[in-house]
Amino acid sequence: MTDRRLSVGALARVEGEGALRIVVADRQVTAAELRIYEPPRFFEAFLRGRSYTEVSDITSRVCGICPVAYQTSAWNAVEDVCGVEPGQDIAALRRLLYCGEWISSHALHIYLLHAPDFLGLPDGIALANTRRDVVERGLRLKKAGNTILQTVGGRAIHPVNPRLGGFHRAPTVAELRALEGPLRQALEDALETVRWVSSFEFPDVEFDGELLAAHHPEHYAIENGQVATSGGLRFPAHRFPDHVVEHQVQHSTALHATLDGARYLTGPLARYSINSAQLSPMAKEAAAAAGLGTTCRNPYRSIVVRAVEAAYAVEEALRLIRAYRRPSRPYVEVPPVAGTGHGISEAPRGLLYHRYRLDADGVIESATIIPPTSQNQAAMEDDLRRTAAGNLHLDDAALTALCERTIRNHDPCISCAAHFLDLTVERL
Amino acid sequence: MTGTPSLAVFKFASCDGCQLTLLDCEDELLTLAGQVRIAHFTEASSQVLPGPYDIALVEGSITTAEDAERIRRVRDQCTTLVTVGACATAGGIQALRNGADIEEFRAVVYASPGYIDTLATSTPISAHVPVDLELRGCPIDRTQLLETISALLVGRRPDLPDTSVCTECKRRGLTCVTVAEAIPCLGPVTHAGCGALCPAVNRGCYGCFGPMTGANVPAMAERLREVGMRPRTVDLVLTTFNGSAFHTAVPITRTGHR
Numbered sequence: 001m002t003d004r005r006l007s008v009g010a011l012a013r014v015e016g017e018g019a020l021r022i023v024v025a026d027r028q029v030t031a032a033e034l035r036i037y038e039p040p041r042f043f044e045a046f047l048r049g050r051s052y053t054e055v056s057d058i059t060s061r062v063c064g065i066c067p068v069a070y071q072t073s074a075w076n077a078v079e080d081v082c083g084v085e086p087g088q089d090i091a092a093l094r095r096l097l098y099c100g101e102w103i104s105s106h107a108l109h110i111y112l113l114h115a116p117d118f119l120g121l122p123d124g125i126a127l128a129n130t131r132r133d134v135v136e137r138g139l140r141l142k143k144a145g146n147t148i149l150q151t152v153g154g155r156a157i158h159p160v161n162p163r164l165g166g167f168h169r170a171p172t173v174a175e176l177r178a179l180e181g182p183l184r185q186a187l188e189d190a191l192e193t194v195r196w197v198s199s200f201e202f203p204d205v206e207f208d209g210e211l212l213a214a215h216h217p218e219h220y221a222i223e224n225g226q227v228a229t230s231g232g233l234r235f236p237a238h239r240f241p242d243h244v245v246e247h248q249v250q251h252s253t254a255l256h257a258t259l260d261g262a263r264y265l266t267g268p269l270a271r272y273s274i275n276s277a278q279l280s281p282m283a284k285e286a287a288a289a290a291g292l293g294t295t296c297r298n299p300y301r302s303i304v305v306r307a308v309e310a311a312y313a314v315e316e317a318l319r320l321i322r323a324y325r326r327p328s329r330p331y332v333e334v335p336p337v338a339g340t341g342h343g344i345s346e347a348p349r350g351l352l353y354h355r356y357r358l359d360a361d362g363v364i365e366s367a368t369i370i371p372p373t374s375q376n377q378a379a380m381e382d383d384l385r386r387t388a389a390g391n392l393h394l395d396d397a398a399l400t401a402l403c404e405r406t407i408r409n410h411d412p413c414i415s416c417a418a419h420f421l422d423l424t425v426e427r428l
Numbered sequence: 429m430t431g432t433p434s435l436a437v438f439k440f441a442s443c444d445g446c447q448l449t450l451l452d453c454e455d456e457l458l459t460l461a462g463q464v465r466i467a468h469f470t471e472a473s474s475q476v477l478p479g480p481y482d483i484a485l486v487e488g489s490i491t492t493a494e495d496a497e498r499i500r501r502v503r504d505q506c507t508t509l510v511t512v513g514a515c516a517t518a519g520g521i522q523a524l525r526n527g528a529d530i531e532e533f534r535a536v537v538y539a540s541p542g543y544i545d546t547l548a549t550s551t552p553i554s555a556h557v558p559v560d561l562e563l564r565g566c567p568i569d570r571t572q573l574l575e576t577i578s579a580l581l582v583g584r585r586p587d588l589p590d591t592s593v594c595t596e597c598k599r600r601g602l603t604c605v606t607v608a609e610a611i612p613c614l615g616p617v618t619h620a621g622c623g624a625l626c627p628a629v630n631r632g633c634y635g636c637f638g639p640m641t642g643a644n645v646p647a648m649a650e651r652l653r654e655v656g657m658r659p660r661t662v663d664l665v666l667t668t669f670n671g672s673a674f675h676t677a678v679p680i681t682r683t684g685h686r
Binding site for chain 1: 634
């Protein structure tokens with residue numbers, strides 16, 4: 001048997017620039033690597049010396065798909081240093097904003113990036129050639145999410161209205177009520193999305209490592225919470241560095257995060273498996289009808305989990321809008337305090353951790369950001385290795401395509417990861 | 429352009445937000461897909477057709493030696509090259525490395541800095557190859573993107589006003605945040621295109637569209653200091669999202685001469 005080398009020079013339908021490399025020698029997979037060649041942008045370096053009030057505007061620029069995740073984890077960390085909690089009304093508005101990002105990002109991934117894999121198509125446009133109604137439904141759902149981002153955040157990508165302590169301007173009740181019509185349609189669209197994706201064919205595989213997600217005692221965790229694992233660990237954000245360590249491994253130049261020494265997965269499968277009991281009755285019913293149990297470890301089925309989460313986020317947005325009281329002040333003052341703070345939130349693709357050390361004037365002395373894709377790197381490569389090993393009978397083209405799908409299952413955000421991973425610029 | 433024009437999207441150092449703006453055209457995307465052949469758009473399609481391309485949208489800045497070569501190959505393959513967003517037009521937020529100690533930056537972020545291939549500067553696309561049109565913003569504005577593509581498809585010049593955010597603010601009937609509340613605002617020197625998003629939420633413009641044509645930045649800096657901004661902060665707000673573009677802007681004098 002001759003050696004086989006498979007490579008994908010530029011992964012398609014993922015955010016950012018990545019490549020795959022699989023080496024098979026003597027019927028053994030000897031290398032399975034997700035290479036990230038996206039150039040580094042040095043956020044953690046140039047954040048030093050900036051004001052604590054700037055972190056959300058600056059770090060949102062890490063990722064155009066999940067800027068609210070960056071803004072939120074940043075506030076959570078800085079407000080943690082300063083010992084400020086902005087109160088219920090502002091917290092509700094932040095959750096609403098984040099729901100907008102979940103809806104928009106999940107709809108994008110489901111319809112334009114992920115579903116084509118299950119249908120054997122190159123992209124969502126090709127799907128529209130035969131099922132325009134389906135793609136239109138996806139785009140309508142995505143737009144509903146963006147409408148929330150625009151109304152609450154002032155802009156869909158890199159929102160301008162959020163600030164440390166709250167918002168520059170709180171939307172009026174009438175402005176939010178105007179979203180109800182599109183969101184009622186979006187709820188129908190999201191539930192139809194769950195039904196549609198549940199009809200796909202799912203290879204029978206399971207991730208066997210630990211799962212890690214934010215957990216909140218009162219609701220399905222999105223914009224804050226503690227850290228929880230499938231093994232039963234619970235710890236606050238400030239203990240994150242005690243459990244999660246980034247280190248180098250021999251076979252790769254990428255930093256891999258481990259949870260108490262083992263590889264782990266964050267993202268929709270982790271969130272669902274840890275928090276599904278907290279979903280709304282409607283979302284639970286949709287999940288059950290789509291064949292999901294109370295946990296899900298099959299990366300291919302992450303598309304179903306995303307659809308369920310999108311439905312939940314639409315329902316949650318409607319609930320928050322109906323309960324909305326315009327805060328008397330759109331933000332609370334956050335006077336600077338010297339110290340270190342930690343913040344987490346659930347980006348659409350997994351838990352995003354920020355840590356800042358501030359001086360007494362609020363100037364940033366150090367910044368650490370651990371994005372979900374960096375945390376999932378080891379799990380994705382393990383998935384890749386097992387997929388390749390289990391499908392060596394396929395020809396190169398089919399095996400390569402399957403390996404690409406394996407990565408897309410995890411909705412990696414490579415622009416995010418690139419800034420925080422070691423990388424080579426080898427283009428295969 | 430003969431036959432169906434082809435559209436390509438290329439990414440350099442960036443956050444993906446500007447190319448995402450194309451996918452954010454939810455109402456127009458399928459119509460657009462019927463009018464152009466989307467020949468190269470890695471984020472959205474696994475089908476890559478070979479060049480040449482009629483229209484290329486280029487996102488991101490040049491930060492590696494390899495990308496400096498790649499942009500030349502992209503230029504050779506396309507008829508009209510449009511740079512999209514602050515990274516491509518001005519070097520972007522990652523241009524905050526420019527003038528800093530890049531070796532030290534490498535060591536702060538990466539455990540094994542030796543692996544990191546990077547240039548000491550982040551530079552706009554126009555520093556490397558000729559650019560036909562540029563769309564400003566961090567991120568770009570969806571309406572301006574659609575206007576640009578529509579114009580190119582029929583062979584006219586896109587309508588992209590190069591006046592200031594102030595003109596858009598006035599047109600919306602917003603109260604001036606600087607005059608009314610002494611909130612520092614870069615609107616008077618910032619390129620129009622966003623529709624005055626920040627003043628609309630009672631916030632000063634932070635200049636993410638870069639300088640307007642003829643921006644009088646020294647006068648702006650003086651005004652910012654007058655409303656209480658510290659000199660270092662003035663410098664930072666003018667250099668965060670668009671590299672040195674504000675500092676290299678050339679004011680138009682009162683008589684209209686540059």
